[in-house]
Amino acid sequence: MGRLSGKVALITGTAGGQGRAAALAFAREGAKVVGCDMKAEAAEKTVELVRAEGGEMTSMAPVDLSDERQATDWVNQAAEVYGGVDVLYNNAALGRIGPLMGMSTDAWHFTLRHELDVIFFVTRAAWPHLVARGGGSIINTGSIIGGRGSDMPMAAHGTGKAGVIGLTRHMALEGGPSGIRANCISPGLIATEMFEQLMKDPNDNLHKQIRTSPLGRVGLAEDVAPLAVFLASDESSYITGANIPVDGGQTLGIGMSFGEAPQFAGAVPAISEAGGEELAIDTPDGLSQAWLFTPRTGAGPWPGVLLYTDIMGVRPLFKAMAQRLADAGYAVLLPNLFHRLGPPHDPPLSVRNSGEFGRLLSMAGTLSRDTIVRDSGAWIAALRGRPQVSAAPLAAVGYCMSGPMAVWTAAAHPGEVGAVASFHGGHLVTGRPDSPHRQVGDSSARYYFGCAETDAFMTPEHQAALGAALDAAGREHTIEVYPGTYHGFAIADASYHPEGGERHWQRLVEFLA
Known part of the structure; x- marks a missing residue:
């Protein structure tokens, strides 16, 4: 007999x-597993995997657990078919991440509804069935973020998971007299499809998070499932x-x-010493710093270019990039995208530092299509x-986060902008x-569009959707993938790829000519 033989387990x-790892592990221990998910095809695949091993599992999908009626119906149908409920594993969650000040009310409510409300809805429906069996086990999925917070912008997610941890304790207090136990599993970094994409980049900040943990590796879903089995079993009865x-x-x-070497060495010139004519441009939201670069030889006038930075903002490196482009025959304006927050950081913040990366993400959350449209009008007027x-x-x-900003600028000023170039731009295709x-x-x-070969923010599916939109609009375009590169390949202090970086310069100058 397995450790869960005869138990009806809802996951x-x-x-x-x-969820899939738990379904397989529970079934191997003899549980009758009832699953649910929004993704019908993938949920059915889990059922097939369980049955292929000789286990017992049924599933309902799609089920939207944030809809109280659907959550209740799923629980009650499972209890009716199997005669009750012994174990409830609240594993499902779906949230939004981003800086608190840049998060919409809808995104905040979405996260709490899909990380906290779903547990409330399902548990309330399952509670009387557990009581009728003389008790049982409730397992909730929290997160280490819910207990300690994070220097990354995850306020809504962290709040939701903190709520899960707190709710678990109240379930334990209220359920004890009825024989109901409630416990929470709080995973750390667990491999997912997107996580694996990001980890292919040796410079991604996730590598540092792994290096600064004692075991020095990322977790797997199969690392979590054995604990869930234990908490579901009678072995954890106390x-x-x-x-x-x-x-x-x-x-x-x-x-x-844990054996980590310093990431930076050498002196970096101050921003004020890195060149360019500094301008103060009047925008609808106050003065914006910007720097104008022109060719160091020859006489103008030259075609104008708006050069937008990546998330690390204006810094000596980007000033050098602006000058290199200017020397190809252009008047290049390099604006401070974050002017509402003050002058550029000097020395600059880096995505290689986890604490600074969190601050950078929070800063990026203050930018939107609306802010760029307002700013770009002023920047264009200044250039003209x-x-x-x-x-x-x-x-x-x-570049990177500003790829979309270049597109928005062209859409807002069709009479002014005749060419748009984006390199490893992210979020060019979203549902918004x-x-x-x-x-x-x-x-x-x-x-x-110059795309990295490996980029979770611009996948082949995103590229295809972008190409289809450009075709439908009748816009001349090129989408090129740079072999062997990662997000940030064109920028020397990001995930730089020397060959890809030089090719990007060649393509950019050819395109603008």
């Missing part, structure tokens, strides 16, 4: 990851109200170094007012109404 979110981390020691190791700038159509060039790919038809520009 939410069984289409993959920790454990309730506990919050148990499964994190490889990340909670202990945060901020510590300079004698060094010719009357030729302008170009907008963006203001998604950049939905805006290309509003412009009169031609487009070039």
Whole structure:
């Protein structure tokens, strides 16, 4: 007999990851597993895997657990078919991340509803069935973020998971007299499909998070499932109200170094010493610092270019990039995208530092299509007012987070911007109404997109959707993938790829000519 023989176990979110691993582990121990998920095809695949091993499992999908009626119906149908409920594993969750000040009310409510409300709905429906069996086990999925917070912008997610941990304790207190135990599993970094994509980049900040944990590796869904089996079994009959981390020691190791070498060496010139004519441009939201670069030889006027930075902002490196582009025959304006927050950080913040990366993400959350549209009008007017700038159509060039900003600029100013180039741009295709790919038809520009071969923020599916939108809009365009590169390949202090970086310069100059 297995450790869960005869027990009816309800598991939410069984289409993959920790839910699938738990379904397989529970079934191997003899449980009758009932799963659910929003993804019908993947959820059915889990059922097939369980049955292929000789286990017993049924599933309902799609089920939206944030809909109280659907959550209740799923629980009651399972109880009716199997005669009751012994174990409830609240695994499913879906949230939004981003800085607190940049998060919409809808995104905040979405996260709490899909991380906390779903547990409330399902548990309330299952509670009387557990009581009728003389008790049982409730297992909730929290997160180490819910207990200690994070220097990454995860306020809504952290709040939701803190709520899960607190709710678990109250379930234990209220359920004890009825024989109901409630415990919480709080995982650390667990491998997912997107996580694996990010980890392919040797410079991604996730590597540092792993290095600063005692076990020095990322967790797997299969690392979590055995604990869930234990908490579901009678072996844990005297454990309730506990919050148990499964994190490889990340909670202990945060901020510590386990053989990590310093990431930076050498002096970096101050921003004020790195060149360019500094301008103060009047925008609808106050003065914006910007720097104008022109060719070091020859006489103008030259075609104008708006050069947008990546998330690390204006810094000596980007000033050098602006000068290199200017020397190819352009008047290049490098604006401080974060001017509402003050001057550029000097020395600059880095994505290689986890604490600074969190601050950078929070800063990026203050930018939107609306802010860029307002700012770009002022920046364009400033360029047009300079004698060094010719009357030729302008170009907008963006990197990483500013790829979308270049597209938005062209859409907002179709009479001014004739060319847009984006390198390893992220979030060019989203589900939002203001998604950049939905805006290309509003412009009169031609487009070039240089994409990293491995980039979770610009996958082949995203590239195809972008290409289809450009085709539908009748816009001249090129989408090129740079072999062997990662997100940030064109920038020397990011995930730089020397060959890809030089090719990007060649393509950019050819495109703008």
